[in-house]
Amino acid sequence: MNQFTKKFLASAVLGTLLAFSAQAATLNIHNGGDPQSLDPQKLSGDWENRIAGDIFEGLVTEDAKDNPIPGQAESWTISPDGKVYTFKLRDGIKWSDGQPVTAGDFVFALQRLVDPKNAADYAYLQFTIKNAEKINKGEITDLNQLGVKAIDDKTLEITLENPTPYFLNALMHYTAYPLPKHVVEAKGQDWVKIGNIVTNGPYKPVEWVPGSHVTTVKNDQWYGTKDLKIDGAKFFVLEDQEAALKRYRAGEFDILTDFPTDQYEWMKKNLPSQAHVAPFSGLYYYVVNSQKPPFSDKRVRQALSMAINREVIGPQILGTGELPAYSWVPPGTANYGEPAYVSWKDLPYKDKVAEAKKLLADAGFGPDKPLHAVLSYNTNDNHKRIAVAIASMWKPLGVDVELVNAETKVHYDQMQRGQVEIGRAGWLADYNDPDNFLNLLVTGVQMNYGRWSNPDYDKMIKDGNAETDLKKRAEIFKKAEQLALDESAALPIYYYVSKNVVSPKVEGFVDNIQDIHRTRWLSMKE
């Protein structure tokens, strides 16, 4: 072989390799925490959902805007009483090992989810299914009593306890993903290990280095693989947001799923249009212990709420422009429309403070008799900044605030025990429906940290959830929300925003209220 031939062959091989590498589009995503598992029934975090939703697919899945669309089911019917859902599975759907996905795999997965032996953290999200809660509590031991039946391999019937208008949204949640019965039964707990795991989503995991990353590649057995623009993704573990931003700037990440808020102004100037700050289905709020005087007095709670200058918190204290919250359900929540607002929402701030002083004076407090309040929050710079700012906003009312911080687990442990006077809390929606927020104020619910209790409110939430007409349901819920706001059941402060940084190379990234962005909808420029 002469020199020219050698050079020619070498160039051809190199060219081919480069052509392949140019076509291979791998998305590098900064994903925050380490996934607890790849088993969808053992997850609880949004960083885990990003991976699970790429490698598994439920009956219903989400489009780029997070709207429900057919997933493994091609269609469904709902019985007139709203309790029985019948799903027709797509033809030819397969697990990544080529085995067919059947209705039996969904039955198996949902039975496993509610089986108390498996201790799934999030089993309660599917308690709307008939007998799910009773099985989970051990009151029913026969798993076949769960309201999920395979009529045949292609037809699945799910019966609910009550009509649940948000059920299709709940099916998008990872707790409703199917599991490969044939692999779980053959491999036991190890079914989820790389090398054993088979999945039914657009991608499949091929590598997991705990503390570093999870790598996925296209699942050739998925029905829409030919339309996928991204060949695979690497989900990187990195909780230090400053370090993550540096790696993004160095081109090592294509998407950051969070960023340090104090860098937002810098990013707007230096990384124009790359930082995506968008409304998110979540609420930052303070609870007030309604069982403990003087906070049991509605006037005290309302005075505290009115004196919070919400307009400065998002833009000035956080710096990322979070919108002030005057409702309990964030605007844009599905099945609801415009939420209810506090009656004093549009008053100028000085009038709000004047009214708050009056309310507090009526309740017996003022500069001569200061109200002592302990404000607790979990250790975090932003929580601290907000607490300090709010304490200073309350000072002119004659409220003497003692700030107490504790690590997250201790803080929430104390909140659940009712050991706080005023406590910081937050809620991110599990499913896109007002019930997910309104339920936080129902009597006896664990997350009702302020222990506010109103039988009328409880009844309205119950009635709303039994109503199948979505319009009527929204009206009932709105009345309930108005009641809670009039009573100052808790103090909404701001609506969360999602904070992503997306490289200009990435296309198809659509901001949405649940901050869910599946890789299947994305593409990368050459």
Added chain:
Amino acid sequence: MIKYALRRLLSTIPVMWIAVTASFFVLRLAPGGPFDGERPLPPVILKNLAAHYNLDKPLIQQYLLYVGDLLKGDLGPSFSSEDFSVAQQIMIGLPYTFTIGTAAFLLAILVGVTVGCFGALYQNKAPDYILGSLVLIGVVLPNFLIAPILQLIFGIHLAWFPVGGWGDGSLKFLVLPIVVLALPHAGRISRITRGSMIEVMNQNFIRTAKAKGIGPRLTVMRHALKPAMMPVVSYLGPAASYLLTGSLVVESIFGLPGIGRYFVNAALNRDYGMVLGTVIFYMVLIVFLNLLVDIAYAWLDPKVRNR
């Protein structure tokens, strides 16, 4: 010597047992449990989880079960990582931590001893001041400050090295974390070496060597270095255990999958199994490293060997 080492080894068993027992109970006394969080779980789920992890049993029974498993070599499950047991996680993270830690250890010795010797030989002269000041930066500035500075300069502006991650494990990914980890120890070793070397260089046997006409380099290499290393070796035990266990900040900033991050994460998550597992692992490691230092000390100093 072997008898001495064995005796030392056996004497650590009660210490380790006390440490495990204390860690077990102190951890359980801490407020907040492994399943508390922003999203409280319903009582029925908590009950199922408690049963799954034996947390529904009396504390003393939990302790006996744990110690029983431990004697069989089982470190138990991790509460926050269900797909890997505690032992599996430690084994996965160890090669990363070990690679970085060992490289940083060797670099710290090489740089520290060299700079220290130069400092002693050029005492109170320009090289002493310049090199001494440079290595002192590593001691004075904490690594959570140095790391981002190096990331900015060498990762973003000059683009010589990746800003973080393990990548394929090639040297370019490891240079920055190794340097950041090694710097403070290099500084301390250089100060100890310098001081010790100055002391040795003023002793009679060095003066005799000089009087015989041996050049300064040979005097240092052949006669002064070994005795001057005694205090350095004493420092190497704690330094090695720190480098292998205390790389938490470096691993976090550079996004490395080592075990340095496990302990704090596990403690914050109340992951009882993982905290105890890492405590036991670190104890064994420290005992082993201290033993190695003792052996090295005995090799350097015949008085210790014959004790």
